[in-house]
Amino acid sequence: MKFTRRQFLKGTAVVLGMPTIIPASALGMNGTVAPSNRIVLGGIGIGPRGREDLSAFLKQPDVQFVMIADVQSVRQEVVRVMVNRRYNNQDCAKTREMFDVLGRPDIDAVLIATGDHWHALATILSVKAGKDVYCEKPCSMTIRESQELADAVNRYGRVFQAGTQRRNVDNFRFAAELARSGRLGKIHTVHASILPLEESHEWLTGEPEPGVDKVDWDRWLGPSPWRPYHRDYVQGRWRGYYDFHGGAALPEWGAHTVDLCQWAASADNTTPVEFEAEGQTIHARYANGVKLVMRLAGFKGEGNWVVPGTCPVRFEGDEGWVEAADTGKIAVSSPRLLEGGAPKESAGTDPTEHVREFLDCVKSRAKPAANADVTRRGHIVSHAASIGWRLGRKVQFDPVTESFVNDADANRMCSRARRAPWHV
Amino acid sequence: MIASRFLVSSLVVIALAGCTTPPRNPVSTAALAVLASEAGLHEKARACQELGVFGGPESVAALAKLLDHEVLADYARSGLEGITDPSAGKALRQALGTVEGRNLAGVVNSLGVRRERAALPELQALALDPKRGVSAEAMASLGMIGSVEAMKTLQQILKGDSASQRVSAAHAALVAAERLAQSRNLAAARDLLNEVIHAIPAGHLTAVAQRQLDSLKAGSK
Numbered sequence: 196m197k198f199t200r201r202q203f204l205k206g207t208a209v210v211l212g213m214p215t216i217i218p219a220s221a222l223g224m225n226g227t228v229a230p231s232n233r234i235v236l237g238g239i240g241i242g243p244r245g246r247e248d249l250s251a252f253l254k255q256p257d258v259q260f261v262m263i264a265d266v267q268s269v270r271q272e273v274v275r276v277m278v279n280r281r282y283n284n285q286d287c288a289k290t291r292e293m294f295d296v297l298g299r300p301d302i303d304a305v306l307i308a309t310g311d312h313w314h315a316l317a318t319i320l321s322v323k324a325g326k327d328v329y330c331e332k333p334c335s336m337t338i339r340e341s342q343e344l345a346d347a348v349n350r351y352g353r354v355f356q357a358g359t360q361r362r363n364v365d366n367f368r369f370a371a372e373l374a375r376s377g378r379l380g381k382i383h384t385v386h387a388s389i390l391p392l393e394e395s396h397e398w399l400t401g402e403p404e405p406g407v408d409k410v411d412w413d414r415w416l417g418p419s420p421w422r423p424y425h426r427d428y429v430q431g432r433w434r435g436y437y438d439f440h441g442g443a444a445l446p447e448w449g450a451h452t453v454d455l456c457q458w459a460a461s462a463d464n465t466t467p468v469e470f471e472a473e474g475q476t477i478h479a480r481y482a483n484g485v486k487l488v489m490r491l492a493g494f495k496g497e498g499n500w501v502v503p504g505t506c507p508v509r510f511e512g513d514e515g516w517v518e519a520a521d522t523g524k525i526a527v528s529s530p531r532l533l534e535g536g537a538p539k540e541s542a543g544t545d546p547t548e549h550v551r552e553f554l555d556c557v558k559s560r561a562k563p564a565a566n567a568d569v570t571r572r573g574h575i576v577s578h579a580a581s582i583g584w585r586l587g588r589k590v591q592f593d594p595v596t597e598s599f600v601n602d603a604d605a606n607r608m609c610s611r612a613r614r615a616p617w618h619v
Numbered sequence: 620m621i622a623s624r625f626l627v628s629s630l631v632v633i634a635l636a637g638c639t640t641p642p643r644n645p646v647s648t649a650a651l652a653v654l655a656s657e658a659g660l661h662e663k664a665r666a667c668q669e670l671g672v673f674g675g676p677e678s679v680a681a682l683a684k685l686l687d688h689e690v691l692a693d694y695a696r697s698g699l700e701g702i703t704d705p706s707a708g709k710a711l712r713q714a715l716g717t718v719e720g721r722n723l724a725g726v727v728n729s730l731g732v733r734r735e736r737a738a739l740p741e742l743q744a745l746a747l748d749p750k751r752g753v754s755a756e757a758m759a760s761l762g763m764i765g766s767v768e769a770m771k772t773l774q775q776i777l778k779g780d781s782a783s784q785r786v787s788a789a790h791a792a793l794v795a796a797e798r799l800a801q802s803r804n805l806a807a808a809r810d811l812l813n814e815v816i817h818a819i820p821a822g823h824l825t826a827v828a829q830r831q832l833d834s835l836k837a838g839s840k
Contacts (some may be wrong), residue, residue, distance in 0.1 A: 323790060325823035350793055351827050396668075398661045420664065420693045437668075603703070607672045612697035612732070615725030618759050 228257040234557055237296035237326075238263045238306045239317050241274050242431060244331060245308025248358060249274065251550040252306060252329075253281045258554065261286065261302065264293040266411040267429060291411055293317065297324035304557055307331060308358075312419045312439045315340040318355065319347040319619045327354040327557050329550065332450035334570055336441030338578045339610035342597060343619050345571035354556045355567040360549035361451050361506065362458065362564040365538035370510060370519040373532060374459035380514025382485055385460050387452035388492040388500065388507045388520075392475055392584055394443040395435050399425035418613035442581035445477075448492060449577035451506050451543075454569065457576065459510045460485050463569045466576050466594040470583035477580045482594070489580055501526040506543055582608045646673035654681045660690055667694035671701030678702060683710035692722045696729045708735040715741045724756045731760025739764065743772040746788075755787040762791030765798020770811050777818035789815045789824050796831055805839055 236258050241249055252258050260281075263274040271289040278287040288295075296302060297320060304327040307317045315335045321328050328348070334357050335341040348355040361367040374382050401423025404412045412424045419438045433439040434447070442449070457463050460481065467479035467487055479487040492505060500507040504520030515528040523540035527533060549565070556563040575597060582605050583590040591600035599605035650666035650673070658666075667685065670678040679702060685695035699707045712735060714726045727745060730738045742764075745757035758776065761769035773795060776788040792811050799808040812835070815828040 346797075350797070350831070351823075352830060396665050420697065421690050422661075422664075604672060607701040607703075610700070610732070612671070612693060612700045612725075612729060614693045615696075615721045615728060616753075616756060618724075618728040618731070618756055 230259075232558075233257050233259045234554055235301050235303050236260045236306060237299065237302040237304075238265075238274060238308070239293045239296060239321070240265055240270075240307060240309030240313060242270055242308065245306065246274065246277065247544070248306055248308055248329065248331065248546050248550065249277065251545070251547040252554075253278065254547065255551065255554055262288040262290065262296050262299065264290050264296045266291055266414045268409050291407070291414070293320070297321060297326065303327060304329065304354075304553075310415075310433050310439055311441060312336055312433075313417050315344045316418050316613070316617060316619065318344050322347050322351040322353040322355070325351070325353070327553075329356045329358065329553050331358040333441060333446035333574060333577070334450070335446075335574050335578070337608075337610050338575050338582075338597065340441075341571045341574040341578065345567040347619065348567035354553070354560065354563065355570070356549065356553035356556070356563040357450070357454075357565040357567075357570040358546065358549070359451050359454050359565045359570070359573070360546040361455055361543050363548040363552055364523075364543045364545065365541050366519040366523050366525045367455055367508070367543060369538035370508065370517045370525060371455060371459040373515075373517045373527075374510040374512065375461055377512075378514075378532060379510060379512030379516060379528075382460055382510060382512045384486040384488060384511040385456035386488045386490065386507075386509035386511075387449060387456045388505075389448050389452065389475075389477075389489045390444050390492060392443045392445060392581065393435050394437050394440075394585070396437050398422045399427055402426060416614065418617040420614050442578045443584060445489065445581040445584070446574055446577035448506055449489065449580070450574060452508050453487070453489065453577050453580075454565070454573035455508045456487055456510070457569070457573050459508070460487070463572060466572055466579065466592060466597070468594065469589065469591055470580045471589040472580075472584040472587065477584055479576070479580060487576070504543070578609075644673045644675065647675060647678055650674065651678060651681055654685075663691055664694040667691060667698040670698035674698055674702050676702070676704040676706045679704070679706045679710050682707075683714065686711075686714040686726060687718045687722055692718070693725060696725050700729050700732055708733050708737065711735065712738045712741060715745070720752065723751070724753045727753050727756040727760050731756075731763040734764050736764060736766060739766070739768050743768070746772055746776065749781070749784065754784065758787050758791040759794075762794035763798070765795040765802075767799070767804065767807055770795050770799065770807055774811065774814050777814045785818045786824065789819050789828070793824075793827060793831065796828075796835075800835060800838075805835055809835055 234257055236252060238249065241263060253260060260278050263271050265271045275287045275289045279285055296305060305321050307314060307328060307330040309317055311333050314330050318328050318330050335344055373379055402425050404424045410429050415429055435444065462481055468482045469480045471478050475491055477489040500518065502518045502520040502524050504522035507518060507520035509516060509518040515532055517532065518526045521543035523542055525538060552563050579592050586605060590602055590605050593600050646669055650669040653662050653666040667682060670682060678698060682695045682698040685691040699711055711726050711730050718726055730742060742757045742760050745751050746754050746761055748754065758773060761772055773788045773792045776784050779785065792815050796808040796811045809832060812828045812832040816825050819825050
């Protein structure tokens with residue numbers, strides 16, 4: 196129906212003449228947030244880990260989640276039910292097509308929790324559509340994708356937070372601050388736990404595709420090269436396969452632990468200049484001489500970490516050391532380092548504070564802790580380390596050009612072709 | 620390590636093949652042998668990926684043959700994108716005249732990734748011809764190349780009638796403007812951004828262009 200100016204004015208006059216009854220909730224009273232202050236959120240590819248993020252978003256009173264896009268109908272429905280239960284209504288829309296989410300002008304931001312091979316491209320398409328992005332980690336498959344993601348976020352002026360929530364978990368933050376503040380003395384070595392390095396090029400024996408209404412296999416593959424369908428991939432068991440899991444699994448934990456080491460070493464704006472693998476341990480060195488050691492995770496007791504738990508990190512200075520892990524615990528070389536208050540114990544997997552920081556930044560337009568620039572460099576470090584491991588020799592890296600020095604083989608491992616027609 | 624694993628299998632293949640000339644790269648030689656054999660899709664797919672890292676000009680012809688293959692075309696491009704020798708770019712450029720549909724889109728994308736200036740005439744024609752179905756991809760590649768010639772085509776599309784074409788051109792123009800600014804061609808970058816602002820209704824994209832323009836002005840002071 197088309198309104199004329201006359202009809203519009205006539206209607207307005209009638210409305211102005213009537214008593215005004217506006218629900219308190221719409222004005223932001225009764226503990227609710229007025230619609231004008233709400234952040235309208237959509238989701239792209241939300242499985243088990245994504246639902247942990249989504250739970251954190253749904254706890255926030257100023258978030259309204261309105262639409263889920265997922266190539267698997269079962270996952271669409273699980274999210275739709277979860278959201279509608281939270282809001283006690285039937286309003287959450289679902290779709291297979293992520294462009295339905297990106298095309299909605301009322302959606303301010305998106306939560307991306309697809310498989311890793313989609314993270315960078317989905318982020319880039321989202322910022323091109325004018326959305327702010329919270330994206331699960333690892334955010335890139337290659338060094339080039341790390342660059343493309345950050346370039347796009349900066350180009351389009353959007354707020355981006357990687358799902359590296361440990362930057363906002365107390366014991367990790369406390370440990371990093373001990374290192375950054377000089378209380379450990381001059382930092383000389385930072386340690387990041389990683390998972391066992393592996394890279395499979397196998398294809399599982401193909402199964403009949405379930406049909407696009409159940410699982411859109413072509414869209415699930417997205418920018419990754421084609422291979423026959425198998426349910427394992429879409430049910431979360433895609434990790435370890437080269438085409439879906441970048442950096443030989445190093446960025447899987449490295450997105451967290453290497454990132455924390457970068458932060459602790461005050462190296463968010465640079466990378467190491469040298470990487471050398473020794474079995475499953477990778478030694479890196481920054482230009483200022485600080486060493487970064489990437490070694491096996493401590494959750495099964497490997498690596499002699501003091502603090503058990505997943506994602507342990509250790510920062511060593513010439514006057515002391517600190518170690519933190521997902522148990523929420525912290526260990527220090529001297530009790531005096533805890534003077535002034537030890538951090539409260541909180542699990543490293545809870546993204547609530549990280550999500551809250553993202554939402555605050557969506558409103559303020561400030562850069563969050565895990566913004567695109569720190570994510571770019573942290574991920575590049577993980578990818579560069581894995582390339583050194585793949586080549587089985589020492590590689591030199593230039594943090595300014597973000598490329599390997601005099602090493603054509605290594606530089607050719609910095610990118611992968613995207614399956615057509617996907618492009619950035 | 621993986622590289623040494625590559626090496627062992629490669630040497631076996633070379634020995635079996637009775638190769639008499641010293642191989643430029645054993646991994647490449649082994650992968651080429653796979654592509655020339657009756658091996659299955661999986662093995663050939665992996666061979667293409669290996670050539671993307673270890674292949675040289677000797678690999679180009681074998682990869683180029685696969686650019687219209689239903690499955691292996693994307694793998695072949697992963698090989699050709701990685702080969703720095705100009706012959707890889709030339710092969711992709713030649714494929715523009717022979718492949719169609721999704722594979723054509725892929726070739727156009729790869730030329731953009733490689734920033735193949737020699738392909739400018741073909742990319743410009745594809746960008747201006749929506750009937751070929753790859754104009755958005757061609758515009759994106761022109762943006763990545765980011766030369767003055769590429770800019771002129773984007774400007775032409777920005778002045779055109781199609782709103783959707785103008786939006787695609789605007790996204791490409793934002794990238795091209797960055798490239799032009801990096802090469803110190805600030806005047807051209809400014810012209811392009813102004814064109815975006817005039818071509819697109821006020822909103823997210825024009826705000827991005829205006830911010831980029833403001834930062835160029837600030838940088839030139």
